Amino acid sequence: MRALLVVNPAATTTSARTRDVLTHALASDLKLEVATTESRGHARELARLAAESGEIELVIALGGDGTVNEIVNGLLHEGPDPDRLPRLAVVPGGSTNVFARALGLPNHAVEATGALLDALQQGSERTVGLGVASGAPGTDDAGVPPRWFTFCAGFGFDAGVVGRVEQQRERGKRSTHALYIRQVVRSFLQEQHRRGGTITLERPGAEPVEELVMSIVCNTSPWTYLGNRPVYATPAASFDTALDVLGLSRLTPAALSRYATQLLTSSPERGPHGKHAITLHDQTDFTLHSQVPLPFQMDGDHLGVRKSVSFTGVRRALRVIV
Template sequence: MRALLVVNPAATTTSARTRDVLIHALASEMKLEAVTTEYRGHARDLGRRAADSDDIEMVVALGGDGTVNEVVNGLLHAGPDPDALPRLAVVPGGSTNVFARALGLPNDAVEATGAILDALETGSGRTVGLGIAAGTPDTPDEGVPPRWFTFCAGFGFDAGVVGRVEQQRERGRISTHSLYIRQAARQFLADPHRRSGAITLERPGADPVRDLVLSIVCNTSPWTYLGNRPVYATPAASFDSALDVLGLSRLSTPALARYATQLLTSTPDRGPRGRHVASFHDLTDFTLHSKVSLPFQMDGDHLGLRSSVTFTGVRRALRVIV
């Protein structure tokens, strides 16, 4: 088997020595070409090259969720082919690694590599659904095409948190869970729409859901992790169904405390609940509109401001080695 290994050298939880060991282990079982990413979007370009190749049978992404997202968008640049789905393996190297962990892979890169090699030997794998989102950017120089996401997207509050974290990382701060928590508190204090939501959810054949303060779109569950603790925003979300949505119509200080507690104590059977909670399961097509421009993120990557985003859940989009 010939495979392309896409390596993010800035992956936060793997050293250069560890990456060399992993490359050697993978190369012992397949004909491997390893390429280190050099710029933002490079992993996407490599994924596209693999998709257009006649002899690359699989792509291995070594990095965090951002690296995986780029590789997936490259592999699926022409859309999924039901008769020849792209094959992807993921070696977690980021700070959270939601996609890999939601697939059941160990969060340790060495252990995950061993699991991938075992899966290749036995022919194990699964087909997963993904989400795709399209929206017109509110700033002309931020134009992006429709983009795939593997585990989540956010419009409004949580995307604002992601944007704040990215700003801190550009200043040299290390991505940690405490950094996210601090930026979430600052986003809450600065958010002018937390008492009166600006977001409307529109679905075919259903009444609009208006005045949402927060909207989280999930392709799987858990939504994220705090250390080793899984957080379930939409517990029923699955790689085998379309998309789930969690919306909150109020985010006052008491409401924030209540829903934060519910998230921290969430389980695979019980997520946020209450009269200000709107939750939807297995949506194939829907749109989130806003009265004002709001932050937008996909798989933890801040994509600027939007006033409208259309989502589609695509079943059977990708073959994953697990």
């Protein structure tokens, strides 16, 4: 099998020596080409070229969720076509690795490489659904091009926290759970719409859901991990269905404390719930509108501010080796 290994040299949990060992292990079973990313967006371009070549059968991501997201967007540049496009495989090298772990892969690069080689030998793969977001038609964001996401997107408070964390990382801070918690507190203290949000969720054939402070859109579950603890925002979300949504309409100190506790104690059977929480399951098409520009993130990558975002859940979008 001819494969392309896309290596992110800035991956936070792998060293250059480890990456060399993994590359040699993969090259022993595959006709392997190796490409190292040089800048943001490079992984996407490499994957796009691999998909267009018609010669690459497998693209392997060695990096974190951001690297995986870029590769998925490169592979799906012309849209989903599981029977034609190269398969995707992931060797986790980031700080959280939500997509890889949601697929059931080990969170250790060496162990994941061994699992990948076993899966290739056994011909084990699955076709997963993904989400895609774009600027809503008829709005100021209409020209924003579509972008795929593998496990989650956030609009509002959640995305603001992600943006703050990115700013701290650009200043040299390490991506730790303590860093995230500090940014949650700081975002909360500066949130102007805690008691009545500005987001409206619209979907065909249903009444709009208004005054949301934040919206989390999930393509799978868990939503994220705190160390080895999975956190379930929308427990019913699955790679086999469309998209799930968690919306919160109030973030007072009491509400924040309640929902934070529910997230920390969440399980595959129960996530956040209550008077000011709404959950929607298996949604194919919907739009989030805000009265004011709000932060927006996809797969943990802060994408600036938006006023309107349209979402589509696409079943059977891409084949993945597992």
